[in-house]
Amino acid sequence: MKKYDAIVIGAGHNGLTNAAYLAKAGLDVLVLEKNPYIGGATVSRSLYEGWTYSNCSYVCSLFRPEIYRDLELARYGLQIIPYEGGITFMKNGDYFGNYADDERHHREIARHSKRDANAYHRYTADVSRQTRLIRPFMMRTPPDPTSFKPRDVMELIYIIKTYWDLGEEILYDTIRFWTMSVGDFLDEYFESSIIKAHLAGAGIIGTALGVYSPGTAYVLLHHYMGDVDGTIGAWGFARGGMGSIAKALADAFQSFGGEIKVDAGVDKILVSNGRVKGVVLENGDEYHANTVVSNLDPKRTFLKIMEEKDLPADVVKKAKNFKIRGSSGKLNISLDGMPSFYAIPKDHELLKADFHFIDSMERMERAYDDWKNGTWSKDPYLDTLIPTQVDPTMAPPGKHMMTIFVQYCPPKVEGKDWTDEQRDAFGKTVIDQISEYSPDFKDLILHAEIRTPREMENEVGLTEGNIFHGELTMDQLLFNRPFPGYAQYRGPVKGMYMSGSGTHPGGGVMGAPGANSAKEILRDLRRKNTVPEAFSDE
Amino acid sequence: MTVREADKRVLQTPFHSRTSALCETNLWSPWKAYTVVDCYSVLTNEYFAIRNATAVFDLTPMTKYRITGKDGLAYLDKLMTRKMGKLSPGRVMYSVWCNDLGHVLDDGTVFHLKENHWRLCSQERHLDWLLATAMGFDVDIDDETDDVTGLAVQGPTSCQTLKTMNLQGVENLKPFQLKYFPFDGTELMVSRTGFTGDLGYELWIAPAHAETLWDALFAAGKPYGILPIGTHALDIVRIEAGFIQAGVDFVPALEVVRAGRGRSPFELGLDWLVQFDKPVFNGRKALLEEKEKGSRYRFVRLDVEGNKPANESFIYNGKKEIVGHVTSATWSPSAKMNIALASLDMPWGRTDDEIYTEVYYNRELQWNRLMARCRVVGGAFFDPPRRRKTPPLNY
Ligand SMILES: Cc1cc2nc3c(=O)[nH]c(=O)nc-3n(C[C@H](O)[C@H](O)[C@H](O)COP(=O)(O)OP(=O)(O)OC[C@H]3O[C@@H](n4cnc5c(N)ncnc54)[C@H](O)[C@@H]3O)c2cc1C
Numbered sequence A: 001m002k003k004y005d006a007i008v009i010g011a012g013h014n015g016l017t018n019a020a021y022l023a024k025a026g027l028d029v030l031v032l033e034k035n036p037y038i039g040g041a042t043v044s045r046s047l048y049e050g051w052t053y054s055n056c057s058y059v060c061s062l063f064r065p066e067i068y069r070d071l072e073l074a075r076y077g078l079q080i081i082p083y084e085g086g087i088t089f090m091k092n093g094d095y096f097g098n099y100a101d102d103e104r105h106h107r108e109i110a111r112h113s114k115r116d117a118n119a120y121h122r123y124t125a126d127v128s129r130q131t132r133l134i135r136p137f138m139m140r141t142p143p144d145p146t147s148f149k150p151r152d153v154m155e156l157i158y159i160i161k162t163y164w165d166l167g168e169e170i171l172y173d174t175i176r177f178w179t180m181s182v183g184d185f186l187d188e189y190f191e192s193s194i195i196k197a198h199l200a201g202a203g204i205i206g207t208a209l210g211v212y213s214p215g216t217a218y219v220l221l222h223h224y225m226g227d228v229d230g231t232i233g234a235w236g237f238a239r240g241g242m243g244s245i246a247k248a249l250a251d252a253f254q255s256f257g258g259e260i261k262v263d264a265g266v267d268k269i270l271v272s273n274g275r276v277k278g279v280v281l282e283n284g285d286e287y288h289a290n291t292v293v294s295n296l297d298p299k300r301t302f303l304k305i306m307e308e309k310d311l312p313a314d315v316v317k318k319a320k321n322f323k324i325r326g327s328s329g330k331l332n333i334s335l336d337g338m339p340s341f342y343a344i345p346k347d348h349e350l351l352k353a354d355f356h357f358i359d360s361m362e363r364m365e366r367a368y369d370d371w372k373n374g375t376w377s378k379d380p381y382l383d384t385l386i387p388t389q390v391d392p393t394m395a396p397p398g399k400h401m402m403t404i405f406v407q408y409c410p411p412k413v414e415g416k417d418w419t420d421e422q423r424d425a426f427g428k429t430v431i432d433q434i435s436e437y438s439p440d441f442k443d444l445i446l447h448a449e450i451r452t453p454r455e456m457e458n459e460v461g462l463t464e465g466n467i468f469h470g471e472l473t474m475d476q477l478l479f480n481r482p483f484p485g486y487a488q489y490r491g492p493v494k495g496m497y498m499s500g501s502g503t504h505p506g507g508g509v510m511g512a513p514g515a516n517s518a519k520e521i522l523r524d525l526r527r528k529n530t531v532p533e534a535f536s537d538e
Numbered sequence B: 001m002t003v004r005e006a007d008k009r010v011l012q013t014p015f016h017s018r019t020s021a022l023c024e025t026n027l028w029s030p031w032k033a034y035t036v037v038d039c040y041s042v043l044t045n046e047y048f049a050i051r052n053a054t055a056v057f058d059l060t061p062m063t064k065y066r067i068t069g070k071d072g073l074a075y076l077d078k079l080m081t082r083k084m085g086k087l088s089p090g091r092v093m094y095s096v097w098c099n100d101l102g103h104v105l106d107d108g109t110v111f112h113l114k115e116n117h118w119r120l121c122s123q124e125r126h127l128d129w130l131l132a133t134a135m136g137f138d139v140d141i142d143d144e145t146d147d148v149t150g151l152a153v154q155g156p157t158s159c160q161t162l163k164t165m166n167l168q169g170v171e172n173l174k175p176f177q178l179k180y181f182p183f184d185g186t187e188l189m190v191s192r193t194g195f196t197g198d199l200g201y202e203l204w205i206a207p208a209h210a211e212t213l214w215d216a217l218f219a220a221g222k223p224y225g226i227l228p229i230g231t232h233a234l235d236i237v238r239i240e241a242g243f244i245q246a247g248v249d250f251v252p253a254l255e256v257v258r259a260g261r262g263r264s265p266f267e268l269g270l271d272w273l274v275q276f277d278k279p280v281f282n283g284r285k286a287l288l289e290e291k292e293k294g295s296r297y298r299f300v301r302l303d304v305e306g307n308k309p310a311n312e313s314f315i316y317n318g319k320k321e322i323v324g325h326v327t328s329a330t331w332s333p334s335a336k337m338n339i340a341l342a343s344l345d346m347p348w349g350r351t352d353d354e355i356y357t358e359v360y361y362n363r364e365l366q367w368n369r370l371m372a373r374c375r376v377v378g379g380a381f382f383d384p385p386r387r388r389k390t391p392p393l394n395y
Helices: A013-024 A065-070 A102-112 A114-137 A150-164 A168-179 A182-187 A193-203 A216-224 A243-255 A298-303 A313-321 A361-372 A420-435 A453-460 A512-524 B016-022 B043-052 B072-079 B127-133 B158-164 B207-224 B231-240 B284-293
Strands: A003-009 A029-032 A044-048 A051-054 A080-083 A087-089 A095-097 A235-238 A259-261 A266-272 A275-281 A286-294 A328-335 A381-385 A400-407 A445-451 A496-498 B027-031 B034-039 B054-058 B063-068 B092-098 B104-114 B117-122 B140-143 B149-154 B178-183 B186-191 B200-205 B226-228 B297-304 B314-317 B322-332 B337-345 B355-363 B366-377
Touching: A003 A013, A003 A275, A013 A029, A013 A243, A013 A286, A013 A512, A029 A286, A044 A243, A044 A445, A051 A328, A051 A400, A051 A445, A065 A512, A080 B043, A087 A193, A095 A102, A095 A193, A102 A114, A102 A193, A114 A150, A114 A168, A114 A193, A114 A216, A150 A168, A168 A216, A182 A193, A182 A216, A182 A361, A193 A216, A193 A361, A235 A243, A243 A259, A266 A286, A286 A512, A298 A313, A328 A420, A328 A453, A381 A420, A400 A420, A420 A445, A445 A453, A496 A512, B016 B207, B016 B226, B034 B231, B043 B054, B043 B226, B043 B231, B054 B158, B054 B207, B063 B072, B063 B127, B072 B117, B072 B127, B104 B178, B104 B186, B127 B140, B149 B158, B149 B207, B158 B200, B158 B207, B178 B207, B186 B207, B200 B207, B207 B226, B231 B322, B231 B337, B297 B322, B297 B355, B337 B355, B337 B366
Parallel strands: A003 A029, A003 A286, A029 A259, A286 A496, B054 B226
Antiparallel strands: A044 A051, A080 A235, A087 A095, A266 A275, A275 A286, A328 A400, A328 A445, A381 A400, B027 B034, B054 B149, B063 B117, B063 B140, B092 B104, B104 B117, B149 B200, B178 B186, B186 B200, B297 B337, B297 B366, B314 B322, B314 B355, B322 B337, B355 B366
């Protein structure tokens, strides 16, 4: 039987990135995917004729430009189109428009608070300072702070120096920033509740925490640390849907001779004498390799496709305690035309970006209360976009596709599994909220895909439907991701590695975990590194 | 006081009522006699209209010459470095033309409009040279810049837009083909040409019909993401396509004052346009000699390390000697590369040469400098297959 150099489990975008870099180094690599299609949470599928949905992730900013360039993804048709604008609709019929150009933005905030319009400059400078600090670490393996290996010590010194150079005050700010709540953070700058509500969204997306829970300021940063064509914090649409990213990565991987098998769910990683030897599929087929990479989240990796007996007890315990609570839902909708909104003229340019319908942090906190009580938010925070205003490929001309990300939606309803009726009721809650602001939205709906954490877990294999493969809190970031002692992509069994969003630098369509992991694997195999260095912002 | 039209500092194109109404930034620049928009609203949106949807660019200021007469083809064959014989009616050809030193006067497109009727489109003005070359040929040459106006309609949905405008059969136009369509009681000429390296067309019409054309186009393009674009967005895509521009990437030979500033087609990477298998053409002798003796310069397309555009930079060899300079540079949002066009001293710019560009960039008022390694690439930086497909795929 043929033996591969490496097997990657899961054709998510990180698994594909990982596989591409291994194959580029000359390894014979096999990617195994349980679904009949690739992409994982970076996927686009057509569920209603003429329309394409980005079924999970829907916008792109974090994807590392170094990978994009190095793997020549443009040649495989990938195009990321940045958007600007954004709007939060208010209960009183007004709105806040998030213009990208400074002056219009200033004028628009000033409509709500003159002081906030000016405070926004202080806010941007402070947030930029933090993003600037964190960005260089995306394409680096975190050091192990308990190790005395020269490489770890050097990396630790590098980190400490980066922060130390800033001076004491900024160091304190940074430590506070990494641990405080987005609500407290925004309260330090702004007085107007609509401005705070608009900005706070980025602090709770995908997170089972409320705007006033410690740690959410970092989540905001996580959404600001990407870029499109060098504009830090900008977001864009992947032309043709997020699946284009997975497709381009797969093409690049295959151009290096890699092989992908779909409909190939892995049942177990095979371990013998303390080292991996391959995998066995759910259908009983076996594939052998001395290097096996899991692109699944840490819980699935260690508790589902590995045997407890093959693992150190502390890893099993850490995997069991790993925080991966699901908190988000998603609706994808085919629309017969562009909806209109009471507050603004039809086809307003602000609608070309994200729009929201919750105008205070108090409402956001109440939405979180519902989740804590084991149900979906009755007045949810929505991150809504209509990419077809820009992308001509995802719906027929004049028709539109809407993507709605919903915070909060629990993995179980009051402790019990979701029923289809509950799922539909959840969908109705979302549609009703939008209809309060749009007279024709409901009538334009031709088809809707409603996804709760149940669907996300079943289809994509995200444990509890957690979109980031595990929460983005300090105890699970950097050298703690997924667990202390295992943050360098190596698993507890020789030859076993991790490449998914559950590893540093975490969730999002980023490619960095997959690339960093490939770098470590190639190092262990004494192969030439194929992973590019990060661009410098300086 | 009324000002005579000819005395105005800048002229308005026949599309001015439309372009000025849409120009939110009020950023304009002179282009030849006319004032044109640099950026209507948001540069990235205009850029991506070209690469994602339909972009419209006002071409009015392009210099245009009408060439008529039975000797037209023979005349053009003498003028151009490229063989014009295959340019049948309904076809367009890109070429350069040179002076007797073999230095490029300009590059441009020749449209064979109808039997014995051509149009030459270029950046610079050349009537004097065109007439000088016409001696002994039965041809008439006239500047028709102000008699014909044009719009470039470029991007992946451009064909759909034109189809929706009811230009029947436009999808069958092959690259470098042209066709006439009835429009607004006159003739609209459409050519599948452009300066973007993407799927795209150029629409040519008499100025009196300009506004009607604009309105029909924008009405048709609405579901296809149509957007007007300014010169800034166009400049990025033309660099991505690897296209050179007179006055930017080379000095038109007619204007050269200093020694060594002129460039031959070989020195602009345009070898493929020089066809020695025709006996006579302007500059042939000098170019033949250059081909034997070697050129002074090499024009290259560079993939520059890192992400900081290498505008106005020197190029160095491994020994830190200056061996050339960048003529155009940008970050390419479509190729996701840091790209540059550069003129190098011979023999530099061979595929394996170790060369660097010196990039200066400013961060919060502090200047920094870095040496970025460059890789010479062949062909366009961004070259989507839709550019060549006929009929174009739906986007
Ligand atoms: C609803 C939603 C919205 C999101 N929105 C955004 C967004 O807009 N922008 C953004 O940047 N990020 C977003 N994210 C996060 C982002 O999509 C993920 O962090 C990222 O896609 C994860 O990629 P991955 O490769 O690490 O893992 P995954 O994509 O989860 O890949 C894991 C793969 O493994 C496969 N698999 C599972 N079990 C097995 C098995 N036993 N055998 C074989 N294969 C298996 C799965 O099918 C899947 O293909 C969103 C996520 C979700 C769910």
